[in-house]
Amino acid sequence: MTSPETLLAHEFPIEDHFLYLNHAAVAPWPRRTAAAVTEFASENVNRGASHYPDWMQREQRLRTQLAELINAESPDDIGLLKNTSEALSVVAHGFPWTRGDNVVISDEEFPSNRIVWESLGRYGVEVRQVSLKQPAGPEAALLAAADERTRLVSISSVEYASGLRLDLITLGHLCKQRGIALCVDAIQGLGAIGHDVQAMQIDFLMADGHKWLLGPEGIAVFYCRPVWRERLTLQQYGWHMVEDHLNFDIKTWRPAASARRFECGSPNMLGIYGLSASVSLLLEIGIAEIERRIFARTKQLFEAITHAGHLELLTDPSPGRYAGIVTFRHNKVDNETLFQQLRENKVICAQRGGGIRFSPHCYTRPATVEAAMRLTRVQ
Numbered sequence: 001m002t003s004p005e006t007l008l009a010h011e012f013p014i015e016d017h018f019l020y021l022n023h024a025a026v027a028p029w030p031r032r033t034a035a036a037v038t039e040f041a042s043e044n045v046n047r048g049a050s051h052y053p054d055w056m057q058r059e060q061r062l063r064t065q066l067a068e069l070i071n072a073e074s075p076d077d078i079g080l081l082k083n084t085s086e087a088l089s090v091v092a093h094g095f096p097w098t099r100g101d102n103v104v105i106s107d108e109e110f111p112s113n114r115i116v117w118e119s120l121g122r123y124g125v126e127v128r129q130v131s132l133k134q135p136a137g138p139e140a141a142l143l144a145a146a147d148e149r150t151r152l153v154s155i156s157s158v159e160y161a162s163g164l165r166l167d168l169i170t171l172g173h174l175c176k177q178r179g180i181a182l183c184v185d186a187i188q189g190l191g192a193i194g195h196d197v198q199a200m201q202i203d204f205l206m207a208d209g210h211k212w213l214l215g216p217e218g219i220a221v222f223y224c225r226p227v228w229r230e231r232l233t234l235q236q237y238g239w240h241m242v243e244d245h246l247n248f249d250i251k252t253w254r255p256a257a258s259a260r261r262f263e264c265g266s267p268n269m270l271g272i273y274g275l276s277a278s279v280s281l282l283l284e285i286g287i288a289e290i291e292r293r294i295f296a297r298t299k300q301l302f303e304a305i306t307h308a309g310h311l312e313l314l315t316d317p318s319p320g321r322y323a324g325i326v327t328f329r330h331n332k333v334d335n336e337t338l339f340q341q342l343r344e345n346k347v348i349c350a351q352r353g354g355g356i357r358f359s360p361h362c363y364t365r366p367a368t369v370e371a372a373m374r375l376t377r378v379q
């Protein structure tokens, strides 16, 4: 059996060319994803869609893989949408609100997980933004802002700028106790750390493919707990979302019983082939091993930053409070100057949350982190 070390070294040749610490933005693909997309392209060139039933099987396989990844009860709970923002919109604009209801979010959400709720203002839904930096802890802080009109809490599993990781077991429990739905924007965590929709009592979860899932952009997982499926008012309609979707002759229709009801038209087959290959790698290595490897790199970063003398750590290094994102700033040099120096030296990273954001994945070598840290010393 190939060791994870050997497998990952083979899958990610990018390590030979860049110090790639930007998985919280857009990740490189493993070789197998490129191979799957190339094969699919070649099939389209040589056979067109004459094997469409195989494509549909691949679509189904991706639902099964994603259900396994998040421990959903069934592949029927998985919708394949365009991106995280679309899935958030499906929830926000389908949810059975009554004027005067409110939704609780944090004040450090990525714009998609704020704007979508703010867009409900015209229906009389209030948005409450909460600071997660409170002594009681982020989960209690969110619930402290809730009242009897709070219907939903929407939160990132890992915050995109600070890297703060939410304790979703606790949050799910608190929400359940108060009868509040829990919506998790998982794009900064899924593929890096475990997400268990059953243990965490998550009602809705969404994540695009291009970050920690190591896949293409524009193909996203949308989990909808079965009890909510019929309670979300559908906003989009078409041939693909009906129960008997391959029977084009019948004039009567009803929405699919499964989460396919949220997918109005032709699927993104190219994206499906790509993401399925990427998720196959994650499942092969196993999320526990991936998590272990990522934590080793984030801890390495925490230590290097704390001991460097010239840097200030902005991410909370407490156990359980971080995942793959580490943000820091230079004591004397502004972020833009440091960012430019890093880029010139092939360190791929981002400027976020008032600092520089490094985000290694499971294949990142210790030497990559070491070299990138050396390059934070501005000449």
Ligand SMILES: Cc1ncc(COP(=O)(O)O)c(C=O)c1O
Pocket (backbone or CB within 6 Å): 024, 025, 082, 083, 084, 085, 086, 109, 110, 112, 113, 156, 159, 160, 185, 187, 188, 207, 208, 220
């Ligand atoms: C936390 C978070 N949510 C949502 C998005 C946007 O995702 P998408 O482009 O898939 O809608 C991002 C992108 O960076 C993000 O970091």
